[in-house]
Amino acid sequence: MREPRPRPRTALDKLWDTHEILRHPGGPSLLYVSRVLVHDGSFHAFDMLRDAGLAVRRPAQIFGTADHYVSTVPGRIAGETAETRRVLDLFARNMRDNAIVHFAAGTPGQGIVHVVGPEQGITLPGTLLVCGDSHTSTHGGLGAFAFGIGQSELAHVLATQTIWQHRPRRMRIAIEGRLGRFVSAKDVILAIIARIGTSGAMGFMIEYAGSAVRALSVEERLTLCNMSIEAAARAGMVAADDKVFDYLHGRPHAPSGAAWDHAVAIWRGLGTDPGAVFDREVTLDAEAIAPMVSWGTTPEQTLPIDARVPSPAAESDPARRAQIEASLAYMGLTPGRPLAEIGIDVVFIGSCTNGRIEDLRAAAQVLRGRRTTVRTLVVPGSGQVREQARAEGLDRIFQAAGAEWREAGCSMCVAMNGDIVAPGQRCASTSNRNFAGRQGIGARTHLMSPAMAAAAAVAGCLTDVRRLEAVDP
Amino acid sequence: MTPFTALTSVAAPLRLANLDTDQIIPARFLRHPRNPGYGGFLFHDLRFDGDGQERGDFVLNRPPFRQARILVAGSNFGGGSSREGAVFALADFGIRCVIAPSFGQIFYKNCVGNGVLPARLAEDAIDGLLAATEAETGTGGARPLCVDLEAQQITAPQTGAAASFEIEPFFREMLLRGLNEIGMTQAHHAEIEAFEAAYLHRFPHIGGPG
Numbered sequence: 121m122r123e124p125r126p127r128p129r130t131a132l133d134k135l136w137d138t139h140e141i142l143r144h145p146g147g148p149s150l151l152y153v154s155r156v157l158v159h160d161g162s163f164h165a166f167d168m169l170r171d172a173g174l175a176v177r178r179p180a181q182i183f184g185t186a187d188h189y190v191s192t193v194p195g196r197i198a199g200e201t202a203e204t205r206r207v208l209d210l211f212a213r214n215m216r217d218n219a220i221v222h223f224a225a226g227t228p229g230q231g232i233v234h235v236v237g238p239e240q241g242i243t244l245p246g247t248l249l250v251c252g253d254s255h256t257s258t259h260g261g262l263g264a265f266a267f268g269i270g271q272s273e274l275a276h277v278l279a280t281q282t283i284w285q286h287r288p289r290r291m292r293i294a295i296e297g298r299l300g301r302f303v304s305a306k307d308v309i310l311a312i313i314a315r316i317g318t319s320g321a322m323g324f325m326i327e328y329a330g331s332a333v334r335a336l337s338v339e340e341r342l343t344l345c346n347m348s349i350e351a352a353a354r355a356g357m358v359a360a361d362d363k364v365f366d367y368l369h370g371r372p373h374a375p376s377g378a379a380w381d382h383a384v385a386i387w388r389g390l391g392t393d394p395g396a397v398f399d400r401e402v403t404l405d406a407e408a409i410a411p412m413v414s415w416g417t418t419p420e421q422t423l424p425i426d427a428r429v430p431s432p433a434a435e436s437d438p439a440r441r442a443q444i445e446a447s448l449a450y451m452g453l454t455p456g457r458p459l460a461e462i463g464i465d466v467v468f469i470g471s472c473t474n475g476r477i478e479d480l481r482a483a484a485q486v487l488r489g490r491r492t493t494v495r496t497l498v499v500p501g502s503g504q505v506r507e508q509a510r511a512e513g514l515d516r517i518f519q520a521a522g523a524e525w526r527e528a529g530c531s532m533c534v535a536m537n538g539d540i541v542a543p544g545q546r547c548a549s550t551s552n553r554n555f556a557g558r559q560g561i562g563a564r565t566h567l568m569s570p571a572m573a574a575a576a577a578v579a580g581c582l583t584d585v586r587r588l589e590a591v592d593p
Numbered sequence: 594m595t596p597f598t599a600l601t602s603v604a605a606p607l608r609l610a611n612l613d614t615d616q617i618i619p620a621r622f623l624r625h626p627r628n629p630g631y632g633g634f635l636f637h638d639l640r641f642d643g644d645g646q647e648r649g650d651f652v653l654n655r656p657p658f659r660q661a662r663i664l665v666a667g668s669n670f671g672g673g674s675s676r677e678g679a680v681f682a683l684a685d686f687g688i689r690c691v692i693a694p695s696f697g698q699i700f701y702k703n704c705v706g707n708g709v710l711p712a713r714l715a716e717d718a719i720d721g722l723l724a725a726t727e728a729e730t731g732t733g734g735a736r737p738l739c740v741d742l743e744a745q746q747i748t749a750p751q752t753g754a755a756a757s758f759e760i761e762p763f764f765r766e767m768l769l770r771g772l773n774e775i776g777m778t779q780a781h782h783a784e785i786e787a788f789e790a791a792y793l794h795r796f797p798h799i800g801g802p803g
Contacts, residue, residue: 141788142781146763150781152792154799164627164677172775180801189624207624247799254675254699270699271677272706276774282785284774286761318611319669322695352672354698375798383798418611439667443610534674536620543643555615555673557638 128393135265154247165274185223192526231502234258234472241371245360257348261341263360289399294330297406305340306569310412321353332406338367359391414567416447431455465545467496467577471533474550475501486574487521489593493580496523548576596771602662613673632685666693671700712758725749
């Protein structure tokens with residue numbers, strides 16, 4: 121008699137089953153955590169641990185880097201305050217006292233936690249990775265089950281190397297076809313969020329699939345997964361393939377030698393089985409996606425660059441209409457105005473969404489031989505990205521264009537280190553959140569790709585990079 | 594942590610959808626260690642103007658709601674950043690229960706971890722409860738709501754309006770017993786040890802040196 125065929129499983133099912141220690145009768149499962157990333161904002165968790173008299177259980181599986189509070193002013197010292205210094209000293213002490221690997225400011229390994237994890241080979245396919253930061257979904261781009269947690273949860277993870285989780289529902293978002301010229305992973309994820317909404321993936325983990333996703337580079341997949349949280353998803357991931365294995369091979373904390381071969385053999389079996397069932401399926405046509413810009417104060421308030429500012433009058437749902445009105449008031453925009461003529465005051469190129477070398481190359485391609493007309497910050501995602509950009513001469517392109525070339529950190533995405541947008545100013549930003557006040561009190565954020573932000577820096581207004589690129593610099 | 598059993602308080606309505614944690618506490622306040630000052634950061638840029646003066650039209654600045662221990666919010670409340678400072682600020686201000694149709698997932702767990710009850714209730718049920726509290730508005734007061742976690746019910750005592758809210762049994766137990774997650778995990782130490790040994794044997798590349 122033949123064995124019954126096992127039920128086809130999604131990639132999430134496989135990761136869940138591999139890490140589930142037990143299931144509580146009250147709902148959640150206790151999951152084993154493979155990797156933990158901590159950053160300078162994680163001090164509350166260490167305080168909680170100390171107050172509870174508990175120790176870090178598995179320091180060898182925890183890695184730390186300073187990103188939120190570090191100054192990105194060249195040389196760093198000039199941008200520090202007594203307050204940021206205090207937070208950074210506390211972080212260094214927590215790393216040292218708990219024997220945690222620390223990528224300190226001033227070393228090339230330092231950078232934004234979601235840039236450092238992949239580039240150091242800390243993030244691996246098939247792992248369960250957590251970090252006290254909502255953009256931890258980024259690491260799903262390498263085929264990890266990765267999600268952000270709070271500080272109390274982080275204290276629990278540090279003490280037990282486990283986490284309580286309710287099993288998310290499964291959503292597959294397939295992008296089929298070929299992306300157009302100057303249409304990037306950032307435009308894809310903005311188009312997805314515009315389609316399914318800010319709460320569209322609440323309670324779900326998203327698996328991104330389809331021919332356009334398979335064609336993305338590893339760094340583009342990290343960008344795609346990064347903003348899963350902006351649709352309220354628990355996590356996002358792309359099944360690991362040879363591109364991911366090639367990307368990881370030889371990285372400092374990735375396995376090597378026989379351990380590498382052993383790991384790859386496991387990783388090859390981690391994808392979603394044919395016939396596995398998802399709770400929700402969404403499909404987008406890659407060819408229909410244009411360069412996108414956000415116009416409002418939630419990432420779902422995003423439109424193609426050739427659209428106009430929407431009118432609340434066209435919205436029949438009163439709650440949504442009220443939100444559009446509030447967003448327009450905050451953003452200082454009037455309905456019907458073409459997006460591609462909205463003037464800007466500052467440009468930010470960087471963040472865990474778009475601070476990798478491919479992002480800087482995309483921006484440099486647009487800025488080469490051109491001049492910025494507004495203040496433009498280019499902030500690499502890590503010291504390694506910065507070194508690579510210098511080796512390729514990108515730093516000289518940015519500086520020749522009049523942009524500021526900064527040290528690595530979160531910078532103007534979260535505006536905690538002194539890099540802020542002034543009240544009422546409008547920022548073309550490659551970051552992930554256009555929330556009211558996110559980049560500074562009264563700051564107005566328009567989210568877009570690095571190429572689009574670079575084009576805005578040249579034009580001084582939101583503009584279609586495809587139109588700019590049609591004219592020689 | 595103080596166990597949560599029942600709570601009676603006026604309920605401050607702040608029913609905007611997608612109020613993210615950046616609105617609940619702006620990032621510039623997060624550098625502070627946890628202390629009672631966090632209550633002053635709550636909804637800071639909505640509550641105060643550029644000169645630090647209270648905005649009279651913000652609900653928590655209005656008399657019956659200044660002492661509110663219940664906040665009634667819109668859908669996707671607390672989405673966005675994982676910052677637990679958002680819950681430190683709510684708790685230190687005195688809010689012990691947030692009623693909303695849906696919550697950001699990380700925020701939801703942060704609430705439970707700090708003894709704040711996140712009560713999920715459909716929009717129309719919230720409408721019904723708030724209508725029942727409104728009778729005295731304008732006469733300087735608002736009628737209270739009673740939240741009973743054991744019964745998973747919220748009532749407006751003076752009219753008898755009632756609604757059952759949703760909460761996962763695990764989180765309900767944590768709140769009722771005043772436990773954090775570390776407390777819930779203590780009983781499973783042996784299972785973790787055994788699982789970890791098998792996991793690190795199966796995936797030797799995860800454990801690292803030592």
